Amino acid sequence: MTPSASAPAPSDAPATDGTDWLASATRTLETEIAGLSGLKAALGNGLGAEFVKAIETIHAGKGRVIVTGVGKSGHIGSKISATLASTGTPAHFVHAAEASHGDLGMITEEDVIIALSWSGETKEFATIVAYARRFRVPIIAMTSSRRSALGRAATVNLELPKVAEACPHGLAPTTSTLLMLALGDALAVALLEARGFTAQDFKVFHPGGKLGARLQHVRDVMHSGATVPLAPSGTPMSEAIVLMTGKGFGTLGIVDELGHLVGIITDGDLRRNLGSDLLGKTVDEVMSRGPKTAEPGELAGTVLERLNASQITALFVVEGSRPVGILHLHDLLRSGVA
The missing domain is CATH 3.40.50.10490 (Glucose-6-phosphate isomerase like protein; domain 1)
Structure with a gap:
């Protein structure tokens, strides 16, 4: 019987701890x-x-x-x-x-x-x-x-x-x-x-998968309208906490009389003010000023990097410093960006 052709037999070289292979890779x-x-x-x-x-x-x-x-x-x-x-x-x-x-x-x-x-x-x-x-x-x-x-x-x-x-x-x-x-x-x-x-041109050729998701705009995934957690300057904290809890984003945006975003209140701000007559204060006394924001036309992938770098989970979306939406890390997860 004629032997059939077969692949070369495995080497009989002794087993090593992998050092030789790593040296080869290097x-x-x-x-x-x-x-x-x-x-x-x-x-x-x-x-x-x-x-x-x-x-x-x-x-x-x-x-x-x-x-x-x-x-x-x-x-x-x-x-x-x-x-x-x-x-x-x-x-x-x-x-x-x-x-x-x-x-x-x-x-x-x-x-x-x-x-x-x-x-x-x-x-x-x-x-x-x-x-x-x-x-x-x-x-x-x-x-x-x-x-x-x-x-x-x-x-x-x-x-x-x-x-x-x-x-x-x-x-x-x-x-x-x-x-x-x-x-x-x-x-x-x-x-x-x-x-x-441009990145927008790139999106035309890459509409699918993780890359396509990262090339979505903020306006495509943000929450807008009545779902955005906002309160006017001067609002008592007793009302602000109810608003903040009801919206479910873990944050509350504070706007002045012209509708400009002037600050935010987060769970961290609440914890820092516990035990000091929190409910008797106004939002202006508790809020953090100069919050980080995003714009509707920004790429979702870019904003994700900003969230990660700042170790925060949500950003208000503004046009000319007026809030028009809010973007949460969970939104980016659902859309496939994160």
Whole structure:
């Protein structure tokens, strides 16, 4: 009976306490950090001028960015195209091997191509390069050699520094793919800034999940109208406590005769004034002045950070210092922001 092919047998190396594995992880990170440092240094040299050309080329393009690659470079290219698309630069990934089987139809004369290949000698690029030359589609090459076939064919050369792979055999793409990913992120962020892409624009492409929730506005989740716990200046504390308890937010906003928010009373203020004729006082004697507030147009995620930083659970929402709502941490939890 012929033995069937099987996966390599597990190593018989003796078990360790994990020290060797942690040392390996540290070496990997150190190697990749060194690679990123080399990439940063290259931006201060010749790579910087080519990076600017790449941004100018993409920004001037009337179509989409077509990102292409094969193997590990292809996986990185797919992620780069997704990042570009989600940050205001329309992009699409075309697998280089599929291009000659009909996918060239996805590339138009108005597009810009970003081609990823560490060696620059990937044979599958021949069809795309020929097509790009025929229709004068700019190619931005991301490779380690401008003298490679891809580098020579490119309009713009993003030549990556030659770095050591984290793989001890120098074979598995590790540091090299990390550099491609990092440079792709740098392109996406620079284009985002060049286009003036805002958080509100970001929300258009990310309406779902935690990210979409954090991009909601305060006005979308706040309480308003009669539910807002407010009392006028001069209100006796005997009445204020009833109001505060009835609204259920653990706080009470105090407004002056013009309707401006001048202070708040919290459970902490009540505790600090217990035993000193609390019910005989007015709200002005108990309240804390200069309360932290939010505005209706602020992002819910931004206000959540403010609540956490101040270690408070609620904020009054104001327009021109007049309260129009209240936002509680529980509201952010229910809406998926927190």
